[in-house]
Amino acid sequence: MEITFEHVTHSYNADGPTASLGLDDVSLTIKDGLFTAIVGQTGSGKSTLVRHINALLKPTSGIVKIGSRVIDSETSNKNLKSLRKQVGMVFQFPESQLFEETVEKDIMFGPINFGATEDQAKESAQKMIQMVGLDESYLSKSPFDLSGGQMRRVAIAGVLASDPETIILDEPTAGLDPVGRQEIMDMFKGLQKNGKTIVLITHNMDDVANYADDVAVIHSGKLIANGLPKDIFNNNDLLKNDLLTLPKSAEFAKKLSQKGFSFSKLPITIDELGTEIKQQLNGD
Amino acid sequence: MEKIISIKNLNYTYPEAKTPAINDLSLDIYKNEWLSIVGKNGSGKSTLTKLIDGLIEASSGTIAVDGQEINEDNIWDARKKIGIIFQNPDHQFVGATVEDDVAFGLENQGMPREQMIIAVDHALELVKMSEFKKRDPQSLSGGQKQRVAIAGVLATRPQIIIMDESTSMLDPDGRKTVLNLVEQLREQQDLTIISITHDIEETELSQRIVVLNDGQIVKDGKPEEIYDLGPELTNYGLEEPFSSKLMSTLRESVKLPEGYLSGRELKEQLWKLHSNM
Numbered sequence: 001m002e003i004t005f006e007h008v009t010h011s012y013n014a015d016g017p018t019a020s021l022g023l024d025d026v027s028l029t030i031k032d033g034l035f036t037a038i039v040g041q042t043g044s045g046k047s048t049l050v051r052h053i054n055a056l057l058k059p060t061s062g063i064v065k066i067g068s069r070v071i072d073s074e075t076s077n078k079n080l081k082s083l084r085k086q087v088g089m090v091f092q093f094p095e096s097q098l099f100e101e102t103v104e105k106d107i108m109f110g111p112i113n114f115g116a117t118e119d120q121a122k123e124s125a126q127k128m129i130q131m132v133g134l135d136e137s138y139l140s141k142s143p144f145d146l147s148g149g150q151m152r153r154v155a156i157a158g159v160l161a162s163d164p165e166t167i168i169l170d171e172p173t174a175g176l177d178p179v180g181r182q183e184i185m186d187m188f189k190g191l192q193k194n195g196k197t198i199v200l201i202t203h204n205m206d207d208v209a210n211y212a213d214d215v216a217v218i219h220s221g222k223l224i225a226n227g228l229p230k231d232i233f234n235n236n237d238l239l240k241n242d243l244l245t246l247p248k249s250a251e252f253a254k255k256l257s258q259k260g261f262s263f264s265k266l267p268i269t270i271d272e273l274g275t276e277i278k279q280q281l282n283g284d
Numbered sequence: 285m286e287k288i289i290s291i292k293n294l295n296y297t298y299p300e301a302k303t304p305a306i307n308d309l310s311l312d313i314y315k316n317e318w319l320s321i322v323g324k325n326g327s328g329k330s331t332l333t334k335l336i337d338g339l340i341e342a343s344s345g346t347i348a349v350d351g352q353e354i355n356e357d358n359i360w361d362a363r364k365k366i367g368i369i370f371q372n373p374d375h376q377f378v379g380a381t382v383e384d385d386v387a388f389g390l391e392n393q394g395m396p397r398e399q400m401i402i403a404v405d406h407a408l409e410l411v412k413m414s415e416f417k418k419r420d421p422q423s424l425s426g427g428q429k430q431r432v433a434i435a436g437v438l439a440t441r442p443q444i445i446i447m448d449e450s451t452s453m454l455d456p457d458g459r460k461t462v463l464n465l466v467e468q469l470r471e472q473q474d475l476t477i478i479s480i481t482h483d484i485e486e487t488e489l490s491q492r493i494v495v496l497n498d499g500q501i502v503k504d505g506k507p508e509e510i511y512d513l514g515p516e517l518t519n520y521g522l523e524e525p526f527s528s529k530l531m532s533t534l535r536e537s538v539k540l541p542e543g544y545l546s547g548r549e550l551k552e553q554l555w556k557l558h559s560n561m
């Protein structure tokens with residue numbers, strides 16, 4: 001499903017004295033089937049942006065198109081269920097939303113809410129628990145007996161169980177240990193390869209470099225850059241003004257280029273960086 | 285070196301759990317050192333902190349804080365010596381303004397008002413948040429909130445500060461500011477810092493790293509000794525340091541010295557190779 005923002009402005013407390021712009025005239029296309037990263041400083045408007053994709057927020061002006069649906073300031077809060085089934089959202093610290101007495105019931109909640117039968121929802125729970133790297137024995141446990149990392153996986157399974165076409169992730173790996181983080185990120189990349197559209201909000205530029213096909217940079221509610229990760233991390237205007245930090249590989253290449261080495265474009269992953277260094281040292 | 289915390293043969297098993305969360309663990313922590321405790325989710329890091337702060341009681345073994353073995357009768361004295369900064373700054377605020385919040389711990393200790401005002405101002409100055417003292421804590425950025433939380437802890441004049449994943453929710457700038465601040469305070473105020481983390485880069489400022497796995501200490505050493513473990517670190521849920529990963533990709537065709545090099549050392553080494561071409 002392609003998602004298009006056309007001149008979207010979102011004002012918080014639009015009629016009050018404390019009105020502030022969450023989004024300021026944003027036009028952006030999130031392409032179907034791609035892995036798009038949304039980056040920007042804390043408070044830049046990233047979360048405001050993605051909350052428009054399943055109409056948790058509506059534009060104050062402008063329109064958001066999600067597939068064939070159009071959301072504008074007039075859109076009614078009724079009949080949003082089908083949209084919310086299509087667009088799954090994993091919030092920050094999703095484990096805080098677990099509430100059922102067993103893991104199985106928690107994962108089944110979404111599908112049943114969207115009209116699945118008990119049996120279908122059960123089947124879905126069995127499939128999803130494995131997908132997030134836990135075995136079926138967890139289904140009968142209470143979510144509150146699990147470790148933080150396991151709770152996170154269960155919460156993600158709950159969102160995936162409704163089989164959304166588009167998955168929005170708001171810092172889904174914050175607080176997970178590095179190995180767990182990589183497993184979860186690899187899982188999202190796998191979902192994308194199976195046809196899902198992924199939108200990821202992150203502060204981790206290495207995740208952007210390693211996983212994203214496309215990146216959008218938000219600053220003070222405005223879209224200030226959009227393109228391939230490699231191009232964005234080589235955009236000197238952004239870097240000069242501290243609007244973006246670099247992935248570790250690009251940072252290292254930049255330091256290397258102070259003496260001897262030179263890079264026509266900064267490499268953004270370890271593999272790219274390794275290849276470049278070998279070429280420059282060995283001429284192969 | 286003087287010991288500030290001494291842990292001997294500590295065991296703890298959660299009710300109804302089959303395996304112990306802390307398994308016969310012994311550890312000495314020295315005055316004024318910055319010790320990082322690392323390990324994957326579920327390795328026992330947080331349990332260990334709770335035991336040190338007396339929030340849960342050990343199944344067996346002993347913990348001495350500042351020379352005194354903690355028990356039910358003196359746990360409150362021990363706790364006064366320890367301040368904890370938690371992961372989520374939003375969960376720690378109780379005051380309507382920054383200064384109220386910092387004062388909270390002192391009110392609990394029954395400090396007279398005049399003395400309290402001085403202590404709060406001083407603590408906010410130390411974390412460079414004085415100009416925010418009349419603000420609502422909720423209006424601050426994540427990094428600012430953690431600095432206020434640190435001020436709240438400093439105001440009670442602890443000897444030990446435990447940072448329990450306290451920078452994991454901050455953006456890179458906020459994280460850097462908080463870590464540098466903590467290092468500065470450690471030096472100036474003669475504090476002992478224990479930081480619990482699974483972010484290997486957060487350990488760079490510490491003098492010593494202890495790796496926990498299944499409730500036991502599996503490694504104990506200086507940062508460079510721990511980083512030197514390279515890919516083995518992933519067995520403990522940790523990330524291999526960037527320079528170590530890059531060295532692995534280069535080794536087959538670039539001549540590099542054995543063992544771990546920091547990013548800076550690797551850069552110097554590559555420059556040398558480049559100029560010898």
